[in-house]
Amino acid sequence: MSSQVTLPRLGQGMETGTIVRWLKSEGESVEKGEALYELDTEKVTQEVEAEASGVLLKILAGEGEEIEVGKAIAVIGEQGEDVPEGEDVPEGEAEDPTEVSEDDAQEEGSPAPAREDERERGREEAPEGPSEPEQSVESTNGARIKASPLARRIARERGIELSALRGTGPDGRIVAEDVERASASGALSAAPAAAGRALSGEVEVVKLNQMRKTIARRMTEAWEAPAFQISMSVDMTASIRLREALLAQVKEGGVRPTYSDILTKVVALALMRHRDVNAHFAGDSVKLFPTANIGIAVAIPHGLVVPVIPGCEQLTIPEIAAARADIVSRTREGKLRAEDLDGGTFTISNLGMYGVERFTAVLNPPQAGILAVGAIEERAVVLDGDFEIQPRMDMTLTIDHRSVDGATASEFLATAKSFLEEPGLAL
């Protein structure tokens, strides 16, 4: 008996996912628990394991395709077993671009008698253009594009980018018809000479990947929140001493704590004393969390993710350092799991290493607060009518005013500042 592989829900709020890459090809055998494909969700790209053993009989969702949760993406069964017809995709077949039913084929992939009509139709549809954004993902992933030799030749001759086309042939193969339709529409013909003139100031159009889309959507959401910022400057003398003491204790091969790690611990403890800030704004209620799950903003090529270290108030600074090192390296290697991104109650964004003195961060909804941290630098400070040179660091707290007011925010930030200036106060 064959079984269908459906797109799993890998985290709260996950509605769709994009198959980045199949790690098995049709006809290959798979063991239960073996990595089957790479999935790009709104939050993370991760390997997904097979839930059944057998032979990967058919791949129903191509690489680069955006799929709804619960839809069939592949069939696993026994060698030689027929893939049950009609069960390929249990529902919503018409939306599945790989599935060309007889009717669809007549509509879209019809052979030459209808070709003239197709061309006509292609022209009429020109304003929309035949390309779907998700199809282009295929080429950016470097996966082989399925196209017939004729389709390739026509595309080459007319300077059409195959990666922008949707194939209507068997298994989603791009056939001549598809290229001709695109050519007739004119929308996709990149000028053949474009490659050589890229430096002369032409606009480069980069399609949004899943992460970029998510960032764009969430930051726009964040902008709806009535937020305000407050800033404080911190004397880091004591924290620097603390870090030196911690470094002296690092064992061979251990992770060296950073100022960020100290900050994470300090902020977690401050949040426990000001639980209104350790909160989610949820429309008609505010959720206050019993533990500080701190999200750390991590830059990766062309994007940003915020993996979460849970329960920071209970961890020692070396434990936080180890957890941070693990999660950052997994972030950069693309090996984050969905749970690494779930459950954050507060976020810290540190741009100090870039030499940024101070900045304001945009909220990470539904969290009520985010702390933006700049560089530690020596500044002249006026003390008792005299100048003193101190290592200072600016912190700017962005707060969702719907759940937290200025006084509460200030008290929280003052607590964090006091812990950094006199770590003993956190005891």
Added chain:
Amino acid sequence: MAELSYREAVRDALSTAMRRDDDVFIMGEDIAEMGGSMGVTQGMLEEFGPERVRNTPISEMAIVGAGIGAAIAGMRPIVEIMYQDFTTLAMEQIVSQAAKHRYMSGGQIKVPLTIRTQGGAGWSPGAQHAQQLEAWFVHVPGLKVVFPSTPEDVRGLLWSSIYEDNPIVFFEHRTLYGIKGEVPDEIEPIEIGKARIHREGEDVTVVATGRLVHESLKAADQAAEEGISVEVFDPRTLQPLDEDALIASVKKTNRAVVAHEAVTRMGWGAEVAAVVQEKAFDYLDAPIARVGAKFTPIPFAPVMEEWVVPHAEDVLAAIKKTVGKE
């Protein structure tokens, strides 16, 4: 125009050549009084006498060997091997003698021999009398292989074969003997190595031989009802292959299906597919599909026989798959 059956068309070519030319004669098992096991040579003994319509012992090697000798000596013999299954008994003579003498003698010797044989499934002759073995012969340099599918083609090509100075293996299909078709009043020779397009089309070229030409024409009718325009291409000569016409057709339709009754595996169709992809790769819009018999001896049981060898619906399925309307 006259109407002849395929059988009558073969006989007409033989008799006309024998009337015209004393060097032409026929030899084979039971071809004289009996008129051949398929009735092709009926009446020829009466017209031409036992010197020119010669019954032979049941020895295929001797039949072909004697034919080669006569051909080298200046005659234009046509020998009949009752079933192509039996050509295996004459393989040495065909492959290592007939096909080699002209080459090995530096052109001093020529072998203008025509080896007629027939076969094919469709009437329960069983595994030893139903094979289609053309792939064995097209592989041999020095042989030309002809397989006509209509009365007009079989007459014109047999005529050209008789007057060809190289050995020809000439395949007829058992189930085609009864089909009728228009032929010119006078025999018009058909050039060996020239294909014929039975039906023009735009979407896919079906390269078909023998009985499968007729099955492919049926499939083309059915495909037309579904809006698929099929070109039915009959090479008529399997070796040499009319590559120019083949490539021109595929360049027009951008898709190809090869259909023959012989087993698909390692078959003549594989060579056609190879030639097409070599010479028209950038024109192909779909993988080349092959239609042929399953890789098994031909069963005796009619139902099983029908299941093993291809029919119009198999060609139609390949057409639809190739044009993406599966």
